[in-house]
Amino acid sequence: MAPEAGGARVIGRLSDDPIRVEELLRAGSSADGAVTVFVGRVRDHNHGRPVIRLHYEAYGEMAERELAAILDETAGRWTLSHLEAVHRTGTLELGELSVAIVVAAPHRATAYEASRHVIEEIKRRLPIWKREEYADGETEWVGPAPSEA
Amino acid sequence: MAPEAGGARVIGRLSDDPIRVEELLRAGSSADGAVTVFVGRVRDHNHGRPVIRLHYEAYGEMAERELAAILDETAGRWTLSHLEAVHRTGTLELGELSVAIVVAAPHRATAYEASRHVIEEIKRRLPIWKREEYADGETEWVGPAPSEA
Amino acid sequence: MTVTILLFAVYRELANTASLDLELPAEATVRDAMDRLRSLPGLGCLPAEPTVAVNREYSSLERDLRPGDEIALIPAVAGG
């Protein structure tokens, strides 16, 4: 991971511990007029089926490598000063945060576009799988979608 | 203001007090897979001139009316469950939050698009003016841009 | 009829007041009110097509005024 890609501070990591957005929000400096935060949360349903719990399994070494690559590409494409992304692993209860992305940038268009790009690439490329547990006791694995490249 | 436009919880307000994002982040329910937060912050420069402080003056009654209208339009156009926007008034120091927008929605595309729509409409329509104080002692008024309709 | 004019930001500073009452003939439009404002101290600089709100809603300059209307000048983007 390049901590200063394109002049931006870049941080990407997987975490077995809960994501604390309050800390992420202190990102950037007073040179940044705009900050976007995206958080993904465990929903209580998927395609109409009640979900009770999720478990995330990661190919950790590759996921960290891909996440660093996504963030570096993003910091090279947009002018921003802080870019941070955290993806959970392990077991998550309903309402827990599965992913968080923080972008601080001088301008708001950048902050929105860079944030959206990062989450789309994460969903597409990160080798992380979630096992959804449904209320009826069944489970299903959901993975990345690299074929949508 | 309609507190339940299109099934969404909708809150819009002006505030003389600092914006606390931590509280806003609890928005929505476990039915919402995605939450976006946008915050605008007082930058230390504008068009290359060092800024030391901002003061926001509002046509309060109209600004609240326009903000409610923007949020209702947004909640009618996208499927979301929580939409909250706060705009500061009064004197702000560097780094303070001038505006915050929180959207909780079942899907991330909605959360991004609705958030972006709200901030663009706020900048265009809200009768709120900022007086920028520069390091050289000069000041300049910046207002909304309704002609860009 | 009497209408109220609200002034904000740079207009408030130029006119040195946040509001004033204007006496206008019946059937006056917003544009007529703007023409009158231009003759007041500090407001000679008012643009030909200022952005205005009537009773807290953005309005065209051709709108007919009624007694007691609240007309706000909305200075746009940058000024001062």
Added chain:
Amino acid sequence: MTVTILLFAVYRELANTASLDLELPAEATVRDAMDRLRSLPGLGCLPAEPTVAVNREYSSLERDLRPGDEIALIPAVAGG
């Protein structure tokens, strides 16, 4: 040569193991490794064009393998 296969999620459950070593002829490609995997218990269902990574990078199936390569099966979207 020997290569290592990593299995995740639904493939790990089907094969009942998270990794295994595969003995392949010299000049074998990723596709050759996939064909061999299909003959193992639980992995007969492997699609014709699975998504794979070699040494932690997404890879084409035509890539030539080298001794010690780490080949990960990346099950996509939904399975199981």
